[in-house]
Amino acid sequence: MPERPLSPHLTVYKWTYAMTLSILHRLSGIALCLALIGLIVWLSAAAAGPAAYAAAMSVLASLPFKALIAIALLALCFHFANGLRHLAWDIGWGYERAQARRSAVLVVAAALLATVACVLLLFRAGAGGP
Amino acid sequence: MSLRTPLGRVLGYGAAHDGVTKWLQQRVTAIALAPLSVWLVLALLGLPTRDYAAVTAWIALGLHPVLLALIVLLALWHAWLGIEVVIEDYEARAGLRSLWLLLCAFALALLAASGIYAVLRIALRSGA
Numbered sequence: 001m002p003e004r005p006l007s008p009h010l011t012v013y014k015w016t017y018a019m020t021l022s023i024l025h026r027l028s029g030i031a032l033c034l035a036l037i038g039l040i041v042w043l044s045a046a047a048a049g050p051a052a053y054a055a056a057m058s059v060l061a062s063l064p065f066k067a068l069i070a071i072a073l074l075a076l077c078f079h080f081a082n083g084l085r086h087l088a089w090d091i092g093w094g095y096e097r098a099q100a101r102r103s104a105v106l107v108v109a110a111a112l113l114a115t116v117a118c119v120l121l122l123f124r125a126g127a128g129g130p
Numbered sequence: 131m132s133l134r135t136p137l138g139r140v141l142g143y144g145a146a147h148d149g150v151t152k153w154l155q156q157r158v159t160a161i162a163l164a165p166l167s168v169w170l171v172l173a174l175l176g177l178p179t180r181d182y183a184a185v186t187a188w189i190a191l192g193l194h195p196v197l198l199a200l201i202v203l204l205a206l207w208h209a210w211l212g213i214e215v216v217i218e219d220y221e222a223r224a225g226l227r228s229l230w231l232l233l234c235a236f237a238l239a240l241l242a243a244s245g246i247y248a249v250l251r252i253a254l255r256s257g258a
Contacts, residue, residue, distance in 0.1 A: 026212070026216060029209070029212045029216075030212075030213075030216065032205075032209070033209045033212075033213060036205050036206065036209060036241070037241060039245075040202065040241050040244055040245040040248065043189075043198075043202075043245060043248040043249060043252075044244055044245075044247075044248040046182070046185055046186055046189065046248065046252055047247070047248035047249075047251040047252050050182045053182045053185070053186075054182065057180065073171070076167065076171065080164065080167065080168075083160050083164070084164070086160075087157065087160065087161065090157060118171060118175060121172075121175035121176060122175050
């Protein structure tokens, strides 16, 4: 490959909210890839029959997996909210610095609230399983 | 008429001219996944009970198998577009980059086939 110009490395920029949310969008996306594997394994267990499903649910009901499901819900809520922010930018809305900061705060607040609601639904009594 | 020689064109200079395709696919899958993911999460978390009978009956109900198959495919396609960019950004060594991309592509294809098969198996068994 021929020598090409390199863009300046990340370290030369002052760190901003926008950069934090940008890297969190990637991290939550990667977390959601793992959650998607979990969803498909869970579906496959349900397809395999009652015994396999019961085994899968007993694993999911353990504390570490409960925590992982909660983290996956947090990743989903954040990726969802920040994804809407990206779509808004795509149609040209919200590029002003003040607007981008406000939408960043809004995304984090909405993601946290939605996660709390999801986790309450997940851990509500009487549903069985995780 | 272009002044570029054919050799110049194939040496790796210039844009690939299909960059916007993946950008657009990422947006289209995102827009489709937005309502579908809300439905899936709220419906699954809101199931009255999570035992085998309740869950498989819900999966097989009405259009649910179609929507679930759609979610599996769209989510994996959206995931692939993201994974591809992450690998291309952080793996500078060309050989390893190709290896990671190949492994992830195979893994996602396997997940797509497994997901669709699982949904169909539950739907066809319960619906019959």
